[in-house]
Amino acid sequence: SAVISQKPSRDICQRGTSLTIQCQVDSQVTMMFWYRQQPGQSLTLIATANQGSEATYESGFVIDKFPISRPNLTFSTLTVSNMSPEDSSIYLCSVLGQGAYGYTFGSGTRLTVV
Amino acid sequence: GENVEQHPSTLSVQEGDSAVIKCTYSDSASNYFPWYKQELGKRPQLIIDIRSNVGEKKDQRIAVTLNKTAKHFSLHITETQPEDSAVYFCAASMNDYKLSFGAGTTVTVRA
Numbered sequence: 527s528a529v530i531s532q533k534p535s536r537d538i539c540q541r542g543t544s545l546t547i548q549c550q551v552d553s554q555v556t557m558m559f560w561y562r563q564q565p566g567q568s569l570t571l572i573a574t575a576n577q578g579s580e581a582t583y584e585s586g587f588v589i590d591k592f593p594i595s596r597p598n599l600t601f602s603t604l605t606v607s608n609m610s611p612e613d614s615s616i617y618l619c620s621v622l623g624q625g626a627y628g629y630t631f632g633s634g635t636r637l638t639v640v
Numbered sequence: 641g642e643n644v645e646q647h648p649s650t651l652s653v654q655e656g657d658s659a660v661i662k663c664t665y666s667d668s669a670s671n672y673f674p675w676y677k678q679e680l681g682k683r684p685q686l687i688i689d690i691r692s693n694v695g696e697k698k699d700q701r702i703a704v705t706l707n708k709t710a711k712h713f714s715l716h717i718t719e720t721q722p723e724d725s726a727v728y729f730c731a732a733s734m735n736d737y738k739l740s741f742g743a744g745t746t747v748t749v750r751a
């Protein structure tokens with residue numbers, strides 16, 4: 527299965543600032559996704575990162591708040607903009623690799639907004 | 641969109657006993673059903689998955705069953721061990737697109 531490097535692993539940020547999270551995959555993948563997991567909760571899909579075009583956002587998530595880039599088939603970034611304490615969460619990228627290996631997750635970014 | 645419900649939310653079993661977690665889905669077009677295990681502070685790890693053309697799949701102590709008519713699927717863990725303690729998530733997707741996750745089940749295996 528694909529190997530994902532996600533960074534930073536954690537950060538503490540001031541409210542009103544922005545943080546960009548990077549997701550690097552060791553092979554080309556067809557699909558890349560960004561999820562949010564609040565403490566003790568399930569995973570909620572933020573958006574599908576589309577290579578060469580605008581991301582597809584889920585209900586409740588907007589591009590101005592969570593801009594996403596995907597310049598190629600192995601890399602994507604998620605920015606959490608104008609952060610508030612409610613944005614404190616774990617953010618995970620996920621990829622669908624080729625073959626029958628299913629969806630793989632990055633190690634996550636634990637974000638705390640103070 | 642797809643709605644996945646998962647039960648129970650918590651499950652405590654004696655070591656050596658079996659554990660069963662059940663999920664239902666709403667979209668009959670869903671055709672891929674993975675199960676993830678997430679240990680504290682770790683990423684979700686795929687432990688088993690099943691596609692809609694198969695009714696059951698087994699991998700050592702873990703098995704998944706799928707009932708397409710009733711739109712539900714279940715995870716079975718036999719001979720549970722302390723290292724099976726974790727949060728388990730079911731999910732569903734259609735045509736290898738986005739996953740919709742259940743709320744999760746916290747499994748505790750008592751020694």
